[in-house]
Each structure stands twice: as C-alpha cells, then as structure tokens.
Amino acid sequence: MPEDGAPAVEVAGLVRRFGSVEAVRGIEFAVRPGEIFGFLGPNGAGKSTTINMLCTLLRPTEGSARVAGFDVVRERDEVRRNIGLVFQDPTLDGYLSGEQNLRFHAELYGVPRAVLPERMRRVLEMVGLWDKRGDRVQTYSGGMKRRLEIARGLLHSPRVLFLDEPTVGLDPQTRSSIWDYIRDLRATEQITIFMTTHYMDEAEYCDRIAIMDSGRIVALDTPERLKAGVGKDRVQIRTDDDQAAIGALAERFGLAATVAEGAVTFAVSSGEAFVPRLFAELGMPIRSVSVSRPSLDDVFMSFTGSTIRDAEGSSKDWMRMAMRGRSR
Numbered sequence: 001m002p003e004d005g006a007p008a009v010e011v012a013g014l015v016r017r018f019g020s021v022e023a024v025r026g027i028e029f030a031v032r033p034g035e036i037f038g039f040l041g042p043n044g045a046g047k048s049t050t051i052n053m054l055c056t057l058l059r060p061t062e063g064s065a066r067v068a069g070f071d072v073v074r075e076r077d078e079v080r081r082n083i084g085l086v087f088q089d090p091t092l093d094g095y096l097s098g099e100q101n102l103r104f105h106a107e108l109y110g111v112p113r114a115v116l117p118e119r120m121r122r123v124l125e126m127v128g129l130w131d132k133r134g135d136r137v138q139t140y141s142g143g144m145k146r147r148l149e150i151a152r153g154l155l156h157s158p159r160v161l162f163l164d165e166p167t168v169g170l171d172p173q174t175r176s177s178i179w180d181y182i183r184d185l186r187a188t189e190q191i192t193i194f195m196t197t198h199y200m201d202e203a204e205y206c207d208r209i210a211i212m213d214s215g216r217i218v219a220l221d222t223p224e225r226l227k228a229g230v231g232k233d234r235v236q237i238r239t240d241d242d243q244a245a246i247g248a249l250a251e252r253f254g255l256a257a258t259v260a261e262g263a264v265t266f267a268v269s270s271g272e273a274f275v276p277r278l279f280a281e282l283g284m285p286i287r288s289v290s291v292s293r294p295s296l297d298d299v300f301m302s303f304t305g306s307t308i309r310d311a312e313g314s315s316k317d318w319m320r321m322a323m324r325g326r327s328r
C-alpha cells in the first residue's frame with residue numbers, strides 16, 4: 001500500500017529498449033503528490049515510451065516505476081485504477097449524450113453504482129457541463145468536448161491524471177478556462193497532474209518541468225529556476241541583410257547568430273549593456289532591436305538544440321494506445 005506523502009510518480013533507473021534502440025536510457029525522477037508536472041521534449045525523445053510505462057502499457061526493460069504508490073509491473077491493476085487519462089484526439093461517442101459517455105466509462109472502470117450519480121454530478125458541474133449532460137456530444141463545441149473528456153478522466157477519482165496536450169487546438173479563452181479548471185482541481189481534489197504540452201505559456205503554469213531528450217531527462221526544475229539557469233538575454237535585430245549581419249556579429253563580437261522568427265537572433269549575458277555597442281560597432285544599419293529575458297523556449301533550446309515549436313505534434317499517439325490497452 002502507498003504511504004501518505006509518498007511520491008505520486010517515482011521512477012528509478014528506468015530503461016526501455018526496442019531491439020537495438022534505447023528509447024529510455026535510465027531515467028530517475030519523482031513527482032510530488034498534488035504537483036502539476038510538465039513533461040516536454042522534442043520528437044523521439046522518449047516521452048511516449050516513458051508515459052506508456054507509467055500507464056502500465058509497456059513493460060520496462062530495466063528499472064522500476066511506481067505510480068500512486070503502486071509498482072507498474074507487479075501492481076498493474078492498482079495503477080490502472082488510480083490513474084486517469086485525457087486523450088489529445090477526441091474519443092467520445094458523438095451519438096451519445098455527455099452523460100451516456102460518462103456512464104460507459106464508469107462501467108469500464110467498475111465505478112460502484114451507488115456512488116455514480118453523485119460523482120457524475122460532481123465532475124459535470126466541475127467542468128460546467130451539468131446542464132448540457134443530456135445533449136448529444138456531436139452538438140458540443142471543441143472546448144466542451146475537451147472538458148467532457150477531462151470530466152471522464154476524473155470520474156473514477158484517479159490520484160494521478162495524465163493529460164496529453166489538454167488544450168491543443170482550442171481557442172485562447174477555452175485554453176484559459178481549462179487551465180483555471182486544472183488549477184482548481186489540484187486545489188480541491190489533491191490530484192497530481194502529469195502533462196505534456198507544446199505551449200510554453202502553459203509550461204509556465206507547471207510547478208516543475210522535466211525536459212527529455214534522446215532518452216534522458218536533461219533538465220528538471222521549476223520554470224523560474226530553469227530560466228534563471230540559462231543566464232543569457234535573447235537579442236533580436238532586424239536588418240536589410242540578415243546573412244551579412246550574422247557574418248558581422250561573428251566577426252566583430254564572436255557571436256553565433258541564427259535567424260529565428262524572421263529576425264537575426266543571438267544570446268548575450270546582458271542585452272541592455274550590449275545594445276549600444278551593437279549599434280556603434282556592427283558596421284551596418286539596424287532597423288529594429290529587441291531584448292528579452294530568457295523564456296522557457298530558450299531553456300528548451302539550450303537543452304535540446306531545437307525550439308518547442310519544432311517539437312510540435314509529438315506524443316499524439318500514446319493516449320490512443322492507452323485506451324486500447326485498457327479496454328482489452
């Protein structure tokens with residue numbers, strides 16, 4: 001049995017090989033109960049493989065993992081009973097009402113009949129869909145469907161909720177209301193949230209972030225500390241000849257610049273102090289300049305060598321696999 005205060009997720013020496021491919025190379029981390037934990041990384045980093053092991057769909061080659069206090073290999077059923085999954089791609093049945101979709105899920109999870117009406121009301125009220133429960137899901141908006149999926153993921157009172165890009169493709173207002181809801185949830189249910197996202201502003205809401213690259217956890221800390229660790233400001237300049245500017249930056253200042261977001265971009269330890277020198281010594285006209293403090297994008301870039309946007313579209317399939325695995 002899990003002890004109170006034990007980590008919600010605890011991973012030690014976890015390895016997964018597929019033939020000669022080592023997808024996960026001995027990772028260690030722990031997620032505290034009640035934490036919102038962000039899991040980021042470029043394509044092929046090993047995120048899905050890790051999550052699939054945590055959800056008991058894939059056996060580790062080596063090492064161990066405990067979720068909600070249970071071992072993912074030896075106590076697979078207990079792990080499954082204690083986790084909720086919210087898919088990126090909708091898996092609701094459009095012909096059924098919101099309520100019928102939830103009943104179906106309750107049946108799969110063996111939610112006791114006696115507690116079902118009260119739980120159903122609670123999760124539907126939480127996501128603001130109680131009044132719409134009788135409507136067919138095909139009449140719901142994208143945001144309502146996602147909220148219903150979250151309600152469904154919570155119906156069996158999981159201790160750890162895995163969310164795969166919970167707000168992808170939604171408008172900013174719906175994204176923000178889903179986040180309000182996720183934070184409320186953490187406050188009221190003491191649930192642990194383990195999520196993937198490609199939105200850096202959302203990663204900012206996480207208590208801690210793990211960045212995975214090439215099978216390893218390359219960074220794990222609070223967003224604030226990760227940003228502070230980058231230690232450099234980002235400077236972007238617009239010129240009439242980007243290649244000439246890149247050459248001049250290398251020659252005169254020894255800086256390695258690239259073109260990002262349509263501007264010549266480079267990092268220096270103090271942007272404010274550098275800008276006057278830049279104008280004086282670059283030797284070519286600068287149309288505009290902007291200096292920004294390190295963002296999580298810079299953190300991601302410094303650990304993985306790519307921007308989070310390049311990594312977009314990853315980890316789409318694991319939740320689908322998860323669903324298939326569970327309904328067997």
Ligand SMILES: Nc1ncnc2c1ncn2[C@@H]1O[C@H](COP(=O)(O)OP(=O)(O)OP(=O)(O)O)[C@@H](O)[C@H]1O
Nearest residue numbers: 018021023042043044045046047048049314315316
């Ligand atoms: N079933 C499999 N058989 C063989 N190789 C696999 C299998 N699953 C994953 N891999 C490989 O393991 C590595 C990690 O893949 P994984 O899907 O875990 O990465 P990811 O971080 O989730 O990437 P994405 O964001 O693209 O989903 C990749 O090199 C991938 O090709």
